[in-house]
Amino acid sequence: MWPFSLDDARAAFEGWAADVERGGRLVLAAFADGDLVGTVQVVLALPPNQPHRAEIAKLLVHRAARGRGIARLLMERAEAEAQAEGRTLLVLDAVTGGAAAGLYAQLGWTTVGVIPSYALYPDGRPCDTTVFWKAI
Ligand SMILES: CC(C)(COP(=O)(O)OP(=O)(O)OC[C@H]1O[C@@H](n2cnc3c(N)ncnc32)[C@H](O)[C@@H]1OP(=O)(O)O)[C@@H](O)C(=O)NCCC(=O)NCCS
Numbered sequence: 001m002w003p004f005s006l007d008d009a010r011a012a013f014e015g016w017a018a019d020v021e022r023g024g025r026l027v028l029a030a031f032a033d034g035d036l037v038g039t040v041q042v043v044l045a046l047p048p049n050q051p052h053r054a055e056i057a058k059l060l061v062h063r064a065a066r067g068r069g070i071a072r073l074l075m076e077r078a079e080a081e082a083q084a085e086g087r088t089l090l091v092l093d094a095v096t097g098g099a100a101a102g103l104y105a106q107l108g109w110t111t112v113g114v115i116p117s118y119a120l121y122p123d124g125r126p127c128d129t130t131v132f133w134k135a136i
Pocket of ligand 1: 062065073093095099
C-alpha cells in the first residue's frame with residue numbers, strides 16, 4: 001500500500017528470508033547483466049493435509065525490465081522448483097484483468113473464478129482478484 005518505502009520493502013523481504021531459512025518458502029531472483037530485475041516466491045509451508053500443494057506469490061519484474069519474458073522465465077522456474085520439492089498442485093491469485101492474468105493463462109493455469117473486492121489497490125480502492133490453479 002502507498003506510501004511504500006525502501007524500509008518497508010526491506011522489512012517484508014527480511015520476513016520472507018526468515019521463512020526461507022525455516023524451509024517454508026523459496027524466493028527466486030532473476031538477474032540481467034548482473035542486475036536484479038525480478039523475483040517470485042514459492043510458498044511451501046501449508047497445512048498438513050496439503051503436503052502436495054504450493055502457492056506462487058509476489059511475482060515482480062522491475063519496470064525497466066518488463067516485456068522481455070522475465071516473468072515467464074521466473075514462473076517456469078518456480079514450477080520446476082515446486083516440482084523438485086515434490087509438489088504437484090499450484091495455486092495463485094492475481095488482480096483480475098491485470099498484466100499477470102494473461103501470462104498465467106498462457107502458461108496453462110486454470111481460472112477458478114473472481115472474488116470481488118478481495119484486495120486493495122495501492123491507493124486503497126477495492127480490487128477484484130482471480131484465483132488460478134495448475135497441476136504440475
Ligand atoms: C506482470 C509482470 C510480472 C509481467 O512481467 P514481464 O517480465 O514484463 O512479463 P513477460 O515479458 O514475461 O510477459 C509474459 C506475458 O505476460 C503478459 N503480459 C506482460 N505484460 C503485460 C501487460 N502490460 N499487459 C498485458 N499482458 C501482459 C503477456 O501475456 C506476455 O506474453 P507475450 O509477451 O507473449 O504477449 C510485471 O508487469 C510486473 O511486475 N507487474 C507488477 C507486479 C504484478 O502485477 N505482479 C503480478 C502479481 S499476481
